[in-house]
Amino acid sequence: MKNETLRMCVACRQMKDKRTLTRVVKNKEGQFFVDPTGKMSGRGAYVCHVPECLTKLKKQKVLNKAFKCQVPDEIYQKLENECKEKK
Numbered sequence: 001m002k003n004e005t006l007r008m009c010v011a012c013r014q015m016k017d018k019r020t021l022t023r024v025v026k027n028k029e030g031q032f033f034v035d036p037t038g039k040m041s042g043r044g045a046y047v048c049h050v051p052e053c054l055t056k057l058k059k060q061k062v063l064n065k066a067f068k069c070q071v072p073d074e075i076y077q078k079l080e081n082e083c084k085e086k087k
């Protein structure tokens with residue numbers, strides 16, 4: 001049995017192992033966080049660490065669509081930094 005939790009990347013819409021994704025969370029107060037632990041409470045969206053996904057994410061503001069509201073640019077920036085670190 002494989003110990004995998006699959007989540008969908010909001011950019012490429014593929015199911016991937018949770019460990020290869022970075023989570024973005026919106027909490028009850030409507031604040032956004034990049035959540036490397038995957039344990040913060042709130043509504044989450046996942047993005048994988050593929051450069052194409054990051055590019056698409058920023059270009060098309062995919063997170064804004066996923067959360068149906070404005071996501072601060074710094075979240076996109078933090079997400080990019082986070083993904084670079086994981087490589």
Ligand SMILES: [Zn+2]
Binds near residue numbers: 009011012047049
């Ligand atoms: Zn992806």
